[in-house]
Amino acid sequence: MKKQQYSPWLIWLEKLFDWTYEQNRSIKVIVILSLLTSIVLVCLLVYTTGGSKYVYVHSMYIPVLFAGSFFGVGGGILMAVIGGIALGPLMPVNTITGEEQSMLNWVYRMGFFVLVGIFSGMASTLAKRYIAQLKWISLHDAFTHLPNRRALFKTISEEDLGNDPTTVTNLAIISLENSTELKSTFGPDIIDEAIVQLVSHIHDTNISHNIYHAESTIIALLIRCNQHQGEELQKILFDTSRQAITYKGVPLHVDTRMGTVQMSEKSRPPEEYLKQAEVALATARQKGKDSAVYQPDLKDVAEKNLAMLGELEEAIAKDQLSLHYQPKVDIATGMVHGAEALLRWEHPQRGNIPPGSFIPRAEESTLIHSVTEIVLRRAMETVSAMHRQKIVLPIAVNVSTRNLAQPNFTDTVARLLDQYHVSGPELEIEVTESALMMDAEHAIAELNKLSKMNILITIDDFGTGYSSLQYLHRLPVSILKVDQSFIRRLHHDRQAISIVEAAVSMAHSLGMKVVAEGVDTPEVYEVLRNIGCDMAQGFLIASPLPEAAFTAWYRQCEGKYRPQQAPGRAEPESGNRPALARPGPGPVYRGEFESCTPARR
16 A cells, blocks of 8 residues: 655644644643733733823734634733723823823724734634644545545554453455446546445444545454454444445445454554555455454464565576476377476475465466466477477466457567477467456457467367357367366266266267366276277376477387386376376386386386
8 A cells, every 4th residue: 555645844733733633632721820920910011101192002912813813813812801991991092100101002903903813813723624624635535535644553553452351443455346347347536436325335234334445445444342243343344344235326346355364462563464465365365355353473374475475586687497398189099189388496495396386376466478478489499399390299388367458469479480490289288267257359350360370279178168169169279188187087077977978978079189187097087988088198197297308208109108017007196287207106207218108107
């Protein structure tokens, strides 16, 4: 969040304003006594200097101005009248002769006193109103008129935290997640209106009336409750935040997420609690949850993720990323039909970092563009290197939905194909099913551009997303890759078999081929053969191998896998992509190959 800056004089005036307000009664008594004393002193001054005919009578303007400044117009008039009478009929013109003033003389003078009292009172009232307005502006949002983040910090600092063991105070922040969609459709005013209606819905629950507009799309609440009510109230609060709003007569859905932290230490800065609530909100976003409660380890994870992204940027610059290749074979013939490029990060201190630890974070940032370009470049270098060894195989590269959204992504792919003299059919682009459905129309347009270059298009992790046949038949897809969560259950789960059979049948009817990933046992391989699946990929066939090892494996096998010679099974890696190759059962490269079948245990 961006902190709003306030000038020092405004902060000083606000503190003075608050102090005078808190000490109002005591100050008034002191001021009244001071004013009365000043009238007496002025009268003594005028009398001892010879009477009202001398200039010292003008000293009465001082208490009149002071009274008007402090008590307003009424105070100024009252002090002017008292001062005018004190220096009027009660004060002689000359103390030596005892000559009295004429009524016209002292009334005329008192009239000036009254005018000065009125003007000073009006000026004081305007100044106080201006200061009050500045204070209000500093503590409220100008558009929604809700208390802002600064007001939240002020309230938290005044909270009695930890004094009552039976109650707790929670800070909850609610984010308007579909703000971009709402703003692009209805304009920027919809956000303020949505926030106002969201606050109104929450007020109706009576859960909290301390609601603050912490950021443009985030509100914050202080919830005071006993220790057993917190979870229940948070659920009610979140359900309420999802209520539809109305804009220009149109009911609209709002998506929200919530992060919560329990405040227990008064000595902790208010900013720290808001930061912790933001960490909880970010965790909810990353895990796809509706809400999350702050735990101390979440901050460590968030800091570690940010640090990892920084180190990943350094890894790109220092060439610490490399590719391993896992073959895909034709189930009916055993012929190797291609390989998938899997990213590896060899950290100088931490060693091998699993891609599952950094790829999801990279996909949330612009770093994914640099990572994907590196993978594409390395994959095409491998294709070119295999050309020189008379090996022609398509290499599959995983692409993020953020890559497809990049305006020049297709141009980048075309430029790399030309640079490395690689033809379109030698490159395969794998996009996850769920990524495609995030923006189906744009994905279709981009994939059609790639397809026109004769690049193979694969839908990865098929069966785990929410794809629609309405879009599937419009996509220029050549291959469906069935997710390994189904494949690994084939030998004991009839439902998994039915799902894979349906996927194979549908793909064939649409003119597509099917790849089964995560094939780790001969039993699963045989089931896939009987189902009619086209290709297989997994540890039964080969672990992901470095370029040289993959080429050596391919030459030793003469480009063909022989499953009938495979009595053993290989241990699966956790996750499909991105996983680290590791030693153990399975055909791991050791410098030479005795066969193209998995090693016995």
